[in-house]
Amino acid sequence: MLSIQTRLITTAIGVFLLAWLVSKVISSTAGWVTAVICLSILLTYQIWHASKLSKILLTPKYDDIPRAMGIWGEIYYRLHKLTRAWRDQVIDVEQQHQRFIQAIQASPSGVVMLNEDDQMEWCNAIAGSHFGLNARRDALQRITHILRKPAFVQYIVRQNYRDPIRLTNMGLFEEYTLDVQIFPYGDKQKLILSQDVSQIEKTDAMRRDFVANVSHELKTPLTVLSGFLETVQELNPSPEDRERYLELMNTQTGRMKTLVDDLLTLAKLEGNPEPPISQAFNMSMLFARLKVDAEGLSQGHHQITFENKTDKNILGDESEMYSAFSNLVFNAVRYTPEGGKIDVVWEDTDSGAEFSVTDTGPGIAEEHIPRLTERFYRIDRSRSRETGGTGLGMAIVKHVISRHQGDLKIQSVLGQGSRFSLTLTKLRLSSAMSSSQKLN
């Protein structure tokens, strides 16, 4: 294809040749007239296309190429190629930008970008909920005008961003505890990263509470024990008193042992993998053992019935399930006053099977029910201690049943009694027939 310059030069030469030929054949005046006419036509053509081009440049269209002869066809074609290449580049950059934005939006951390004047340029949705920001509404607002927490303002002013700061009570709708750190970048711009550490904070608080609770629970019997030991050593009591003190000391060591046993059970439940669903244990044997233990604990003070209405066995860990069942039955025995009734039932349900303990005890007020499975949560601390409770029983029950994909339900009416039930789905059950085959 000929270049634009060559075409222009060729056209000019063509016009001069034609004019020269006319001047030779007709007259020199006719030659001049021919040259003027040809050049005028060419000039008009150029002016018309030039104005058309200026219009096109004002509002370029990518797919509409005007047709034209000669160099203008070539110019339009090149312009079209150029605008298409630019458009492709712009689309490419836009797509990269979109992908970048999507990646930052997907990040679990909050991201806020500040310009050199500490004004917000952009933030992702997580930062929006962490700080109560709106990327559009707050754009180009000074960050210290939007985020006025003194700790944060000091942090940004101090300009020492080596370590993050922890901000509590953040967020508009949710209460967040955030670790926030600033990273300077580019030309005095800043990136603020925020991370939700509410859960870590909660776990830390729980751990602290737990250690405090355990220490407190151990301290009481230890104080009593050391008091008795001193008395026995220093006062040299009579053999009867000595016997009584030893018995009381025995009760205290028993309490500590139960507490340590429950703590170890909980630790085991947390540390061990979920019980496999391949092994079934015999529910009627476990039921019989529960009955003997419950009657032993009650000492004939309650009317206790045990009804095994299904032949279903449980696919899971026998000692864990015994621990859960016995905690519920022993609680019923401990908290139900003398003469009360306790019904223990193992039966089929539509979705699987249910183990329930119903008592005619004191019942539980509604506000306590959701908290019963918290460690060391007791409604009546002294009553629980009197009956040898540790406050860990329901936490163990909850752990065990969720490790077997089951549910714990508590229904109670204050002053009338309670019903605790553990439901297991079919996944964790096998009928006696098939489990006996499995057991063999």
Ligand SMILES: Nc1ncnc2c1ncn2[C@@H]1O[C@H](COP(=O)(O)OP(=O)(O)O)[C@@H](O)[C@H]1O
């Ligand atoms: N059957 C029940 N009737 C009334 N209150 C109960 C019953 N079972 C549990 N509770 C209440 O729930 C609390 C937590 O139970 P649990 O975790 O087993 O601890 P504890 O060692 O005190 O028995 C008990 O302290 C008691 O106040």
Ligand SMILES: [Mg+2]
């Ligand atoms: Mg208990």
